[in-house]
Amino acid sequence: MVRCNKCREEAAADAPQLCRKHFMDYVEDTIHNTIASRCLFSRDDRIGVGCSGGKDSTVLLSVLMKLGYNVTALAVDEGIAGYRDASLASLKEYCASNRLPLKTLSFAEVSGITLDAHAAVKKPACTGCGKMRRHLLNRLGHGFDAVAVGHNLDDEAQGILMNLLRNQIAKLSATGPVAGITEVAGFVRRVKPLYFVTEKQVMAYAVLIGLPVSFDECPYARYSYRAQVRDALNDLEAVQAGAKRRIVEWFMRVKPKLMEAMKKEAGAPISADQVSEFLRASGVNA
């Protein structure tokens, strides 16, 4: 039997090898420390949590509730038939059973077209989708002190590498536990409490607390550049354990200098006229 590094009970997870109780404590403490040490928000703040019904955002919602934060679920419906409708249905069920308020907004409501219609014209769909999603999440987030998103350590390592490979230094410096370089009027603070928790740890936590997890993946995800970087990083991690964490740690060391250098180039994190841009890319005259 493999034992917990702390109490010698049977281990329920590896990396770190801990029993169920100590693993849950570890994940919750990591999230709490990220919030506190990076000043993401306080217990008096109203927090909107960007939710998709997937494991990351649902784990984030559940941990923030457990830690006593004032949270509201915010969901963007891109309009991906057979995928998003199912995950949003499970999110609605989760919110209803936990008496959590939920606000939603869809691509169709705002622009008149769904992501499926956009993807029929523009591939890969992720570029337009990501920008629109951030734009809509920002709209939903008005009135909140911060919007928390479920980006985990793997997502961040991928983002850092993608920006490096594309030589997008301004974009690179704008990532981190708090998104953006400077505060811009009209943009709600976007924060990432799962910044130091790996994707595998998030999934293990979801299994251990019995969250209803969907194993579906967005049908457009495999065409994305991110998917290629993700697979390459996972291969690297198999050769060099800890590679992803070291990428993020390296970035956290150089980030202050990068931010300082890039302050002049910093603009709004998303175009003010995102909807017209989305429509133009979809072949619709805005």
Added chain:
Amino acid sequence: MGDGHKNIFKARARGFRHRQASPLFIPFHLGILIKGDGFLHRMDIYLEREKRRVMVRHTGTGAALLKKLCINPETVLIIRSDSVVPLKSKLSDNDSVRIIPVISGG
């Protein structure tokens, strides 16, 4: 550095993705052997991503099982009776496990 990576790269070189590779190559007739016949026990494995079941002869750690199936341990969790099986834990032919992807959503 262990030898795990060689397996992954060999799988890549054979022209298929290690995440999905090996189960497709497990001979189908092994899957219909009756469990518990005392002679040919097989571990019952449900691959959540592929939504298919395979039966494999295996006694050893979870990590060794994934290596046998050419699955990168970074991309999955092994689940037995709704609990996570640590990679160093021993598994045997009498076990029934699910292999779930940790990558989901979009």
